[in-house]
Amino acid sequence: MPLSSPILFITRTYPPIIGGMENLSFDLTTTIEKLTPTYIIKNVYGKKGLPFFVPYALIKAIYLIITKKIKIVHLSDGVLSPVGLALKIIFPKIKIAINIHGLDLTYAEKLPFYYYSNVLPIRKLDLIIPVSLDTKEECLKYGIEGNKITYIPNGTHSDRYYLKIIHENPKEKIRTIKKILPDIASKIDFSEKFVILFLGRLAKRKGMAWFTKEVMLKLPQVAVLIIAGDGPDKGKIEKIVEEKHLQDRVFLLGKVSEKVKKLVLNISDILVMPNIKVPGDKEGFGITAIEAGACALPPIVSDIEGLKNAITNKENGLRLPSKDSKKYIGVIKFLMENPEYRKELSLGSREYVRENFDWKIVGERYMGEFIKLEKLTKSK
DSSP: OOOSSOEEEEESOOTTSOSHHHHHHHHHHHHHTTTSOEEEEEOOSGGGGHHHHHHHHHHHHHHHHHHTTOOEEEESSGGGHHHHHHHHHHOTTOEEEEEEOTHHHHGGGTOHHHIIIIIHHHHTSSEEEESSHHHHHHHHHTTOOGGGBOOOOOOBOTTSSOOHHHHHOHHHHHHHHHHHOHHHHTTOOTTTOEEEEEESOOOGGGOHHHHHHHTGGGSOTTEEEEEEOOSTTHHHHHHHHHHTTOTTTEEEEESOOHHHHHHHHHHOSEEEEOOOOBTTBOOOOOHHHHHHHHTTOOEEEESSTTHHHHOOTTTSSEEEOTTOHHHHHHHHHHHHHOHHHHHHHHHHHHHHHHHHTBHHHHHHHHHHHHHHHHHHHHOO
16 A cells, blocks of 8 residues: 655665675565655765765755655665655654664764764664664664664565576586686586685675685585675685695685676685674675575574674574684585585575565565654644
């Protein structure tokens, strides 16, 4: 049932820039626009466009609220909270919702001024939507009223990255790898190797430098690691690979296209997200784990922060103690030696994601909250 007036989405993260928050903004807006009229103000230029986008978004939002009789505004993240506060001051009757991610609050630990410029304005908004229960706890810790908070997890389209033909036809798998990743295909015999995948930004909290040094080195030679992503820890990982002579077992692809991302999610045996705790830098949810599960690629993740909400242990992956190399090595060896269990976990992961994290389900939860907000605008 559509709302009586359009929703205005304001997002500073939107494709063609690639990333988890960009995907969330795109999926949320395109899902809701199928259910009710919407308008969107979006930044498609990434961080470099942000200084210009914020004043532009405020001015355009004022225009749209007046001309389109908008009663509900949704903000993509905490960086935009000052825009939300300004709109609340100008239009006291409108309702403003905001998504909160892992760093939207904890960034104040690095930059105290951010607490006053962004965290305090969040408290004044009407609906706070953390993307994980861990982030919900942060909201409460930073003084946000509990009755304003509704946890809604990140979602994915279950078939967006899933390549059914690769899972059903080994010959097609090899052919596709040779076509899209010829350099890797010349170095790895995918019919013989156990392929471990990491996909994401190589930040310290992702734990890939630790994993490469403390886990990969002690796994059987048949195990190879594909690292798809870029970031500040890349040089550190490259140094470990060189020092430990892992050049024939660890392959860094750098930043990859959507085509390559889709391929590696379907040709690997497990995904790893061995996150470690870094003060002021938290994993908000771990959308890559959900995307992997949708591709029948079981995620093996650290049992910390937002990853605890993305993965239900033994349902759509496995959660392990962070920085416990013995546990990581033991579990990965078990999966290598027990293909039937791995297959069962793979199929279970895909089914679990389809039933709990598909955007058809997540979109309904958002729509339900928007309906509640609209009722509040009519009651006053």
